[in-house]
Amino acid sequence: MEIKFLGGANEVGRSGFLLKGSRSILLDYGLKIEAVSERPLPSGKVDLCVLSHAHLDHSGYVPAIYENSFPPTVGTPPTLKLAELLIEDSLKLNRQKHEKPLFFKHQFRSFMDRYIPRSYGSGVELDDYGVTLHDAGHISGSAITLIENRMGRRIAYTGDFKLGEQLLQRPAEIVKADALIIESTYAGSEHPDRQSLIKRFSAEVMETVQSGGIALMPVFAVGRAQELLAILYKCGLADRVHLDGMAKAATEIMLMHSDFLANGHLLGKAVKAATVVETPSQRRAALNAGSIIVTTSGMLNGGPVLDYVTKLNRNSRIFLNGYQVEGTNGNKLLANKPLLIDKKKILIKTPVSFYDFSAHAGKSDLHRYIKSSGASTVFCVHGSPENAAALMEFLNEEGIQGYAPNVGDVISLDFD
Ligand SMILES: [Zn+2]
Ligand SMILES: [Zn+2]
CATH class of the missing domain: 3.40.50.10890 (Rossmann fold)
Incomplete structure (x- = not known):
């Protein structure tokens, strides 16, 4: 299997990770919203898309994949509704700023029509792969994605997550995996108590x-x-x-x-x-x-x-x-x-x-997650170069194979 980093690598925003084995699975496809909306790299053919949560840096460009192919997108029920709200708003802003349209209405409709809502602990099957969602503790409906093949080999993608309790979200579930794609937004610092x-x-x-x-x-x-x-x-x-x-x-x-x-x-x-x-x-x-x-x-x-x-x-x-x-x-x-x-x-x-009311894991929670997951290969994404480097330092100390990829990198993984 190969992982292609389409965005969200050594940067925060436009998350998009393409797993290519016997089938292609796209994990998130978001936008970087600054002066102009920056898109991730083209995804090519996708057999299944998984949406970790509704925030636009993960969801904002998903409808664009519905151009020539019509794969299902799997995510939780609130993720679809919240993504619909945020994407509609971003399209409005897009028009106000006279930017080139991100995608057409019919693509947005295809995304919504082909959405498969799943709760935590359930998911979908795609040939050799089983895909299940687990609570990420970040916002309503946020999910950690677990992909398991017939040999029992597992890849987990955290999306944005929080291990500490919030009033409205339970702490993230720690998912056991061989390889882990983990956010590193705050890998260099701790959040206050x-x-x-x-x-x-x-x-x-x-x-x-x-x-x-x-x-x-x-x-x-x-x-x-x-x-x-x-x-x-x-x-x-x-x-x-x-x-x-x-x-x-x-x-x-x-x-x-x-x-x-x-x-x-x-x-x-x-x-x-x-x-x-x-x-x-x-x-x-x-x-x-x-x-x-x-x-x-x-x-x-x-x-x-x-x-x-x-x-x-x-x-x-x-x-x-x-x-x-x-x-x-x-x-x-x-x-x-x-x-x-x-x-x-x-x-x-x-x-x-x-006041730092962050919904992301801080430094020690990222370390705890990695250790408890049992992963022997870890990809640090969704973080500035400084934060990705901070997490790499921890992985080196622990003797875990780590990567801090750049956008466009393709890394092969012993998975199939
Ligand atoms: Zn988020
Ligand atoms: Zn994010």
């Missing part, structure tokens, strides 16, 4: 709202928004929350698939206690003193957050909670530079705090 992080976060939010300020929380629509709602509910702050932007639709989808959440009940109660912003008057009311606004987009590059951010009172504070890609408004905000809003440069003077 979640409990003490929540304590500090809730104290600062409380201080902001009690002083009459507004706590503005730009969030990613899928995953972070809902985890934050649950955290705010647990801290007794849910009745101050105003939920706006695409996070609303994503939350609805997750509640419809609550068996893919560790605690769907908690998310349901958090949404019920909050105000879901639907009308202009509700949007004005969200700006009342002492309120909390949870809204997209997470990097302040679009969405209602851009309207709110210019209207905060002097006691307000902005709470960033996810990685801010260079060149985005969120990154500019952290660097105290003016934001670009409606083609105008606007300097925001509201203080900013950053």
